[in-house]
Structure formats: C-alpha cells, structure tokens
Amino acid sequence: MNKNTVKFNANDNPEFVSTLRKRVNQYFADNNLSKYANNAMRAKTVFMLLLYFIPLAFLLSGVVSSFAIAFPLYIVMGFGMAGIGLCVMHDANHGVYSKNNKINKALGFTANFLGAYHINWKIQHNVLHHSFTNIDEYDEDIDKKGIIRFSPHQERKGIFRFQAFYAPLLYGLMTFYWLVAKDIDQLISYNKRGLLKGQGLTFKKGLGLMLFNKTWYVALTLVAPILITGIVWWQVILAFLLMQFISGLVLALVFQPAHVITETDFYQVDENGSVENNWAVHQMRTTSNFGNSSKWFSWIVGGLNHQIEHHLFPNICHIHYDKIAPIVKKTAAEYGVPYHHHKSFGVALKSHFSLLNQLGTGSYDKKVKEIKTAPIPAVA
Numbered sequence: 001m002n003k004n005t006v007k008f009n010a011n012d013n014p015e016f017v018s019t020l021r022k023r024v025n026q027y028f029a030d031n032n033l034s035k036y037a038n039n040a041m042r043a044k045t046v047f048m049l050l051l052y053f054i055p056l057a058f059l060l061s062g063v064v065s066s067f068a069i070a071f072p073l074y075i076v077m078g079f080g081m082a083g084i085g086l087c088v089m090h091d092a093n094h095g096v097y098s099k100n101n102k103i104n105k106a107l108g109f110t111a112n113f114l115g116a117y118h119i120n121w122k123i124q125h126n127v128l129h130h131s132f133t134n135i136d137e138y139d140e141d142i143d144k145k146g147i148i149r150f151s152p153h154q155e156r157k158g159i160f161r162f163q164a165f166y167a168p169l170l171y172g173l174m175t176f177y178w179l180v181a182k183d184i185d186q187l188i189s190y191n192k193r194g195l196l197k198g199q200g201l202t203f204k205k206g207l208g209l210m211l212f213n214k215t216w217y218v219a220l221t222l223v224a225p226i227l228i229t230g231i232v233w234w235q236v237i238l239a240f241l242l243m244q245f246i247s248g249l250v251l252a253l254v255f256q257p258a259h260v261i262t263e264t265d266f267y268q269v270d271e272n273g274s275v276e277n278n279w280a281v282h283q284m285r286t287t288s289n290f291g292n293s294s295k296w297f298s299w300i301v302g303g304l305n306h307q308i309e310h311h312l313f314p315n316i317c318h319i320h321y322d323k324i325a326p327i328v329k330k331t332a333a334e335y336g337v338p339y340h341h342h343k344s345f346g347v348a349l350k351s352h353f354s355l356l357n358q359l360g361t362g363s364y365d366k367k368v369k370e371i372k373t374a375p376i377p378a379v380a
Contacts, residue, residue: 004193006132007274016335017280017312023327024313033320037097041319044220044299045107052113056177059225067235070225074239077221078246080202081175084110085251086302087318093122096317112217114247115179117210119199120186127195130314134259134286134349135267135275140186143262144170149359151266160360164353171252172245179217179244257290257348258307260363262355263340264288281337283311288340289325290348297345298322308339 028035037045055073064070082086091097092107111118124140132138134151142150148167149160187210190196190205201209221243226236265285267275291297291305298305303318309325310318332339342348358364 002171002194003138005273006135006138006269007272008279009275012276012278013281013335013337014278016337017278018333020280020312020328020331023331024316025326027081027327028320029325030063034099035096035316035320036099037091037317041091041097042058044319045088048080049110050080050082051083052077052183055080056221058144060220060228062228064229067231067239070229070231071239071242074243075246078243079250081114081243082249082250082254082299083302085114085247086254086300086304088302089114089118089121090302090304091317094126094314095124096315102366103145110358112213114251115214115217115244117178117183117187117213119196119201119206120183120190120210123190123195123199124186126197126314130311133283133311134264135269137247138269141255142266148356150260152359152365153266153268154357156362156365163360164356167353167356168249171256172249174248174252176241176244178250179214181186183214205343224302253349254301254304257342257345257352258288258304258354259286261288261340261342261348261351262358263351284308284332287311288348290342291345292322292325293343296321305345308341328356 027033054237055076058064058073059070064073083204088097089108089111090106093111095101095104096229097104097107108118108122109120129139129141134142135152136151142154144150146155146157148163148170149179184207187196187206189205191206196206199206222236222240225231225240226233229236264287267282267286269275277285287307289306289308298321304310305323306318306321306325309316309321312328313324316324329339329341331337340352355364
C-alpha cells in the first residue's frame, strides 16, 4: 500500500468545504486584505527573532564571562526558539508569510535554529501531517516509535500506563532529538519513499546540507560560547540542554492539544487505502482549537490555537485566523460538521493528558469497542 497517499471520500458533505472557501475568500475580498503577513505579523517576527538572537549575540560578543549571566541568556534563547518555531518559520515553510518566495525560504530556514533540518520539517508537517492528520502509519506526528502511544490503533505496551507522567520529559527532548537523530532517520525514510524528490533534493545533497547546517548550529550555539566566554564547558552544555528542553516542551505542549485529545478522532485506512470522510470533514474531526478568546495567547503561540482554521486554510497566514474563525464555526454548524474547541489552554492540556492516560491504560480502547458493538436502536 502506498504510504504517500490516502483516498478521501469526495461524496462526504462536499458542499461544506466549497461553501466555506467561498465565504472565507469573500471576507478577504470585502475587506481588501492580503492573505499574507501584515504589519502586526512583521512586528511579531522581529520580536521573536530578537528574543533568540540578542542573547546569542551577547554570548558571542565576549562580554559574558559568568555562568550566572550565560544561564539566563540560554533560557531566553529557549523561549526564542519556541517563538521562532510557532510564529515565524511555521508560516514561512507553508509559503504563506509572503508572496515573495525568497522571503519564505529565508524565514523558513530559521527552523535550523531549532536544531531541525527545514526540508525534513516541511515534509513531515506540510506533506504528511496536514494531508493525513491522525491517520495511523501516515501521520508522523502521532508516530513516536513505540515510546509513547498517540492512537488507539497503535500497539499498547505495559510502560504506556505511565506515559501521561513521562510525556513532558519526552516533549522537552523534542528539539534535541531533531538535532542528534531524528533528521537522519527521516532523511533515509523520505529518500526511500521518494519524498525528497518533491523538494528537489537527492539523498546525497540532502545529507550534505543537513550535516552542514547542524555543524554550524552546534558551533554557533555551543562550541563558540564555550571558547569565547571561558565558562567551564559542562556548565555551557547544561545551559544549552536547558535551552533545548524549554523549546521542545513549549512547542510540544502547544501542538499536541490540537489533535491528540479525547474529543478528536483517530483513523486507519481500509484495504483500499481509503478513509470514510471528505478531506475537509476529516480535518474537522481530527483537529481542535483552544483558548481563542485570548488575543495575547493567540499572539504568543502564533495563532496555532486556531488549528482548525490552520488545517483548513494552510495557505493563509496565521495572523488572520481569529477573523475567519467565526466564519468556519458558523459554516460547520450549518452543515453538521463538528467544531472542537476548548475555552482555555489549560482545559486543552487536561484533555490531552487525559487521553494519554486512557490510551496508556487501555480504557480508551474499551470505550471505542463498546461504541462499535453497541446495538442499533430499533425504529418505532
């Protein structure tokens, strides 16, 4: 079975997505707005970039010689990494930051300052996650190599009983894992599946560029500070690892409540490589929003608390999501399509960790089985 494609049901509520697209396009036309970044987005970009590069500049300037100063600088850089990931490179790598693709490529390249290889990120996120959201063996965002269970269709191991407790530790290791292992594993896998060709890369070229980017990243953020500051090497490494942990934890805690929660659905393809839903309806069933009433929260997480709007319209910059959300919600209600939403980030996190616990103990599997085997009520 081709793991690069899934067949969606075009006959499942097709009017929903066609009507929705017309209404959203009309909103931009009526207000004479571009779907790309505006001045508010550009100001946010500057802020997030400076949050990372100002502390780095201090570390490389030669004026920092104390661990007491270097340590908080690395902490700020950790939040800067997360800010770049959420608010800058994400839109750029979707090609929606600017009409100018050179600007998108330049800002998308900042994924390398998170320790990730930007080409792999684009394949995993844009191609696999957005196309096959919550579909087991297709969406790599829910495939955690057997160390954590994100879908009822995955094998349940005894250790998973504790996954709700150890998950935050794994989340904190996310960007460090990108840096040291994940990108190499993905590059090999994507080459075998022919996905590198879609990015205009051969395996040899991709490997060379990835290793080059990781080399300068480590040299810039770890080796150079050790040499320039004169601080004991293990203290700098400790601060570097804390920076990675902060960024990984923030990124994971923002992304996971969008899909891996008790309210969303999880799928497998049938023997024909098909799922039951229209693509747009599938996105609505597998995606959730959270904390949309807080403008500050939406600003700080790059609008990714509007995941429904992002998955339906990845061709629109996130700065516009709060305006099109009422259109999406209203249209979903009209066509009987679910619109999952949590009032706050805290409630969304509770749902996520509740699901982890249920998937780990097997209680979620039992509920799904009971629903599937429940008798159909007789019609009077």
